[in-house]
């Protein structure tokens with residue numbers, strides 16, 4: 001049995017024990033839906049927005065709707081935001097948040113392991129993004145034709161980030177929020 005992110009199309013059913021009692025539609029009105037949980041989900045929204053911006057900026061560069069300087073400035077700024085914040089977020093989840101959840105309810109440890117494995121997988125995609133992005137920017141100063149070719153690869157990477165985030169964040173929330181609500185945590 002594998003829980004690899006590319007093979008999932010939702011939270012595996014064996015981890016949905018609590019989700020059945022706490023479906024997503026009911027979270028906003030639940031008395032245990034604490035501010036801190038909403039902030040955590042807000043961070044997820046921000047990551048998705050940044051992923052969409054990176055794709056849009058790269059597409060605009062490819063369509064010749066951004067100058068080299070404009071593109072360089074934006075992709076550098078938003079790219080750093082996403083990479084740094086996501087690394088911090090994952091580190092905190094792996095080392096503080098998930099252990100706290102496991103201590104409260106150890107029925108979902110395999111699910112939490114699945115999410116940690118996602119984080120490792122995401123690190124590889126983010127490294128790719130950083131490498132291809134830097135190469136694109138360097139080439140844009142040296143050889144525009146090659147820079148556009150490299151930007152095509154960058155687009156594949158930013159789209160991979162978006163696909164990854166959509167799956168990982170949805171599954172993570174579906175696993176974690178019911179545990180928090182059930183055990184009245186983080187209130």
Ligand SMILES: [Fe+2]
Nearest residue numbers: 090093115172
């Ligand atoms: Fe995560």
Ligand SMILES: [Fe+2]
Nearest residue numbers: 044089093172
């Ligand atoms: Fe997260």
